[in-house]
Amino acid sequence: MKPTAGSTAEEVLAVALRKLALRPGDIFADIGCGSGRVSLAASPLVREVYAIDRRPEAVEYAREQARAAGAGNIRFLEGEAPGVLEGIPGPDRAFIGGSRNLSAVIRALAARGAARMAVSCVRIETLGEAVTTMKELGTFREALLLQVARSRDLAGGTMFVPGNPVYLVIGGAEPCS
């Protein structure tokens, strides 16, 4: 069953992946992987993906999606970050889709030398925590407010229906281009 929370909108995903500047040799961590959409999209772009979620049903759902798509380089971990990170190498890059233990997760990723990380959030408190933590670590790069509205037919015309405003906070040792 698809987990009730945790599906990143396609457009946010596209921007986050570009900001992460994934490289073929990278180890990539998808922290709070939810339905696995980010892991699947990153899979062909990197060496290895670690898809992490503390909810067994999310891990199970994401694993099935990966199997169906034939994505062989994704490893699934049920557990809570940052603790679960101790069992994996790197990572070089990380996407953080959940807000749990956010400061600790950012600190752990920085300590492990992640070149780039992207936090996706909708709550301003999470945004504030991500920005503050990265600034304290000296690895804050930029924050974005992304808004995507999608066309819908209305009485023969075209209106736009907005998705929720999403914040992306980008940090890491590597400067943005």
Place this chain on the structure above:
Amino acid sequence: MKPTAGSTAEEVLAVALRKLALRPGDIFADIGCGSGRVSLAASPLVREVYAIDRRPEAVEYAREQARAAGAGNIRFLEGEAPGVLEGIPGPDRAFIGGSRNLSAVIRALAARGAARMAVSCVRIETLGEAVTTMKELGTFREALLLQVARSRDLAGGTMFVPGNPVYLVIGGAEPCS
């Protein structure tokens, strides 16, 4: 019963009324009045309001709202603009919340010397029609894209839930300040 379409968001209403620059002596027309929200808000600011809608149930609902609020200077007309405008004086200012016969309505208001009109719309075709018609008449002032997102509690934090993007097209003989 409240009509299913036609309730202008409070924030759009606030901006539209300010752009209309209503004056105490004005005759104001609310074309496609729907639930009557715009008429009620304009009522204390002008001499007389004409609330117009082609749907009997909208007129009835709006009339009840006006009665409950004690707004004595609103007259209700069931009918279709621009034809129905022939039966009223002026108007000096108008809010147009519907897209029916839009070009003809804008032309009729211009011909009757309306100092300022505001068209509220969500469809890009309506936006295009309003801008084009006003430009042809030489009375286009400005168009705005308004987006309002409202806070909602999410897991103890604050996220923003967006309303639909709304376009306001402002025209009329009187220049904007």
Place this chain on the structure above:
Amino acid sequence: MKPTAGSTAEEVLAVALRKLALRPGDIFADIGCGSGRVSLAASPLVREVYAIDRRPEAVEYAREQARAAGAGNIRFLEGEAPGVLEGIPGPDRAFIGGSRNLSAVIRALAARGAARMAVSCVRIETLGEAVTTMKELGTFREALLLQVARSRDLAGGTMFVPGNPVYLVIGGAEPCS
């Protein structure tokens, strides 16, 4: 001379004033009045306006604007809130355009029984502070993210040029309708 910071965009002003639900008998405080735009707009809607700014040049500029407009019910105070509030009655409603001493200002207004206050800000830290303080006081009503883009001619067509996203935080003893 017009102060370099502190002019509230017309559309934000329109929404803020509507959210403040000003009444003819109200005493209204405009804290961080800058160019005086909010005070001038509120002037005809309330009994008395107190326009407060700690910058002498802002107070001087706003005073001239009020004189030119014939707004006789605005009193100007040079000083810093919340201290300066001790010298004025009420207020019933307040607009806060600056972030200086924000928590203390909100607390002082609440202690004095302000029925409604609106904080306008562009920084997420100020947004967070306003929301948190009002929630602690139990007087948080809603926060809005307002975005206004304005039409501009481009090569014979119409594009929209965005203004900065602005947050409005609404609080006070009186519930929003």
Place this chain on the structure above:
Amino acid sequence: MKPTAGSTAEEVLAVALRKLALRPGDIFADIGCGSGRVSLAASPLVREVYAIDRRPEAVEYAREQARAAGAGNIRFLEGEAPGVLEGIPGPDRAFIGGSRNLSAVIRALAARGAARMAVSCVRIETLGEAVTTMKELGTFREALLLQVARSRDLAGGTMFVPGNPVYLVIGGAEPCS
């Protein structure tokens, strides 16, 4: 010299490329290539890129960028679409960054069997033309309104500075997933 118009914002580029669903065997056309940013980003994802612009200085600048980046599968064409398309195979996918001859360009791409095309525009007239033409051809997929605001430090805090609202119109024979 970098051409004065025609640089697609990084985030819009990221979304457009994802919507185009580029595949390794594709021939991709970048129509109105400007600085060549889209061509360069697409280069590693497809078999061959045709970067087209009617401005010699744009073609020259983009060619230098490609050389510096070592992108060997981009061919540059100076000329005006749709005419210039007659000299190239396919294409399977196309990005259209300019509004010149837009209807004719969309029709030519459709006639040549393009599986997916993305039109990026800021003017509502161009948006309307793209949507209408694709609907007439029965190949309209979706339109998006994209807004990206970027963080900037302000007095020790974080504000967001918005980029222009951009419309992406997606069409083609292939349905969106």
